[in-house]
Amino acid sequence: MRADAQRNIDSLLEAAKTVFGTSGVDAPAKEIADLAGVGVGTLYRHFPQRSDLVKAVFQREVDACADAAPALTAAHQPGAALAKWLHRYTEFLATKRGLAAALHSGDPAFDALPGYFMQRLGPALGSLLEAATASGEIRADTSSKDLLYAVANLCLPMADEGVAYSQRMVALLIDGLRYGADTSGTSARSNSTV
Template sequence: MAENTAEPGAPGHAPRRLRADAQRNIDSLLEAAKAVFGTAGVDAPVKEIADRAGVGVGTLYRHFPQRSDLVKAVFQREVDACADEAAALAAAHGPERALEKWLDRYVEFLATKRGLAAALHSGDPAFDALPGYFLQRLGPALGSLLDAAAAAGAIRGDVGAEDLLYAVSTLCRPVSGKGPAYSRRMIALLVDGLRYGAGRPRSASA
């Protein structure tokens, strides 16, 4: 197995500084992969991704030795982007509006990764760590928004971030017949539910 390959998705210290063109290609590949996965699903030909990124397949495989590495990297990158947006939204809007907007963003994220979801639950051990990453990254992001909104008295304080993440993702899974409009309606309902007990910071009433 390749050990010294840059591990994208876990931003931090690189083993050795990456050459500029290599970094550029990695970025192109991730962007291309995101687009192709969204259009043609996670099973799209690797060649297509390489072509779209403007590199050869050799380059692709240098950076992502296995197909699953690319999938993982794209997933993590999108999780990161979604999580990071929480702070940005919190800075740009009031607590309630920020929460609303972030949930929209989260729904969009879920829609994008529709294809990925199947891969995640396919039992391939390569993806075992991803659900954990998902929660670890998105949980605190949503948690801080919830806390802020609760502190501002806009929503109740007794709903956990992970529960809400899970509930929304469940509601976004399209059942036969229901379209995305259904999902949006149900999620709006959920958010109104949050508002219902606004001001009561702790203790769930019966």
Template sequence: MDAQRNVDALLDAAKSAFGTLGVDAPARDIAERAGVGVGTMYRHFPRRSDLVVAVLEHEIDACADAGPALSAAHEPYDALTSWLDRYTEFVATKHGLAAALHSGDPAFDALPGYFWERLGPVLDALLEAARATGEIRADISAKDLLSAVALLCHPVPREGPEYGQRMVALLVDGLRNPRD
């Protein structure tokens, strides 16, 4: 149980450190944020890439898991837009991690497939439910939407992450089925 608590603390600490300091955040800083020793961190994540992969998979899983919960709690269009807000937040805060992903390090080779396998079906289900109510257009795919949001969330000089969120809100408004 302590081992899992340490892993969870390290994932949260690494997520926070990566968000503020980038993926090259000092191991000592991550361990201190987690309340563990550096040795404990390296015992669970022997290479920095192991920690980066674990943080990304953890965040992807949390985003994927939000889909069914939102579907159970909201009407289809509201569930879809709430999930897209969650996904937008995920993408907008992961640019340091995205740079690591595109670094050519083979440790990250499986992550794009993991991303699509976990998030694609969740968004497909949300889209299908919203399509069934007639609230959104039928010509949008999960791949289109995941890619569009990711592109809209790229940093823009002199603009904060809220700029990307505004652009995604415009995109989401464009999903609505035009009324006669």
């Protein structure tokens, strides 16, 4: 793919993420194209159906969240890396709010997305969770699936509350993960399923 075509796609995906977050997935194509700095024809050339664009935005955000795990692992202690990733995941969920209506619409174009979500985010979180458990920083009875769903439930939209509220709720969850941790630094993961 030519560099200018890839730039257009990247601009369209970023613009769509922003517009979906503020105006919903049914926002006019022109609003997305204008924000991306391209024509509507360019939008439709790369994403012929609205569902193509929604799917691409969702997958891009899932990939970015999953890809953050190794970088956080390299830069931070295991417990801090896990906490930072969970906050990054919370930001992803805030972005997904604009996509939620489409993703739960029953459109068969979106049928594979829940599997994609778990396939990418489950292992990313699992590696962080395993390292934090092995270091004794968090309790050993939590699975990545449980944690993904727990954070998602904490991030359900509430009237008059935004991402900052969700971040505070996730911080409380992280504190709860520390309760009962093996402070000796040698944790057995006998009760955990990652």
